[in-house]
Amino acid sequence: MKYAVIRFPGSNCDWDMFYVLRDQLHVEPIFVDYRETELPEDVAAVLVPGGFSYGDYLRSGAIARFAPIMTDVKRFAGEGKPVLGICNGFQILTEARLLPGGLRKNQHLEFVCQQQELFVQNNQTAFSNQFEQGEKVMMPVAHGDGNYYCDEATLQQLKDNHQIVLTYSENPNGSIDDIAGIVNEQGNVMGMMPHPERASEDILGGTDGLRLFQSFVENQQLQK
Template sequence: MKFAVIVFPGSNCDADLYCAVKDELGEEAEYVWHAEEDLSGFDAILLPGGFSYGDYLRSGSIARFSSIMKEVKKAAEEGKPVLGICNGFQILLEAGLLPGAMKVNEGLKFSCRHSELIVLNNQTMFSTAYEKEEKISIPIAHGEGNYYCDEETLKELKAGERIVFTYGDNPNGSIEDIAGIVNEKGNVLGMMPHPERAVDAILGSADGLKLFQSIVKNWRETYVTAS
């Protein structure tokens, strides 16, 4: 399986994702500059954390206009796994690939620490390796991670079981403790915590590795075994 790690000006977690895929998962990975216009050779798309374009205007608001985003949308429409982490999640929101918006953390401070997550839905292509309601330890590092959506959107997220991860110790004020959501089709996941920084016990937790293993297993069952 081949992963594209999209690199925007200001990305700083691209190497973390690349190493998680190559060294821990044992799959192919390649950096793709944001100005590129073709993702057809990749099976999954990863949007890393960081400060794309310096987070000017709003986090992710400029990156959404990068040339590569047309291809990211195309990949999502084709059913390919698309994962946006932290700033990547913010970009997916700004691009309209996921509903809602990000506000400044409730405490108005940047938060960087391990956070407890609860696996609310373990039936997505990103979460099948987990047990339902499993508690996992995943690092966070953000100043604008306070997820918000209107009541109608929240009802839709709940009804469609699209809330994949919630915080056990809500660090930012996110509505309903939301830490990660998927689109209606279930192939686009946005999450603020960093699973790529929790793929080996030496990092303090290996709980994030199951997310990447879930992607590979479900992709192979769909595109390799089935064929």
């Protein structure tokens, strides 16, 4: 099985994802260019990396959502297959309406880059099953537009359906209800602002992020 890492103009965490998948989890990652119109047939999951797609012009992720490959990413997600968006990837998935809500400028209007303590709010998803419910984990954040927002009705739906996967212990950006990561109602699409790919080796300061990748890789292998 192959794991597709989508590359947009301005992506800068694509290689980080590639190395985690190849060197830590020993699966086969492949890069898929944003200009492609179809994903390879043998793709097990799609990953949308962080960075600054199209320079974050207009609004983070607003241009990337129109990239040719996104039509097939939507089809892939619609078939119940796993899609993970990290940081800019989260922004792209909300702009593409694969996830509810949106990401705004950080409340303090400054870029934030730091280690961040998180709480695992739902460990029953394909992306979080290697964590303990309520566990505290550490992953870095690095963003200027990480302020997650949705209306009250959507927030209540997220709570009722247990779609909130990760929250901040100390909110770095103003996100509503301290939200750091969510899944769609079906549970096969996840977006998050923290960077698990930067917390997947001891030499980088910890391996809490590796368990997120292990969750959906092992879940896919069990379904083979």
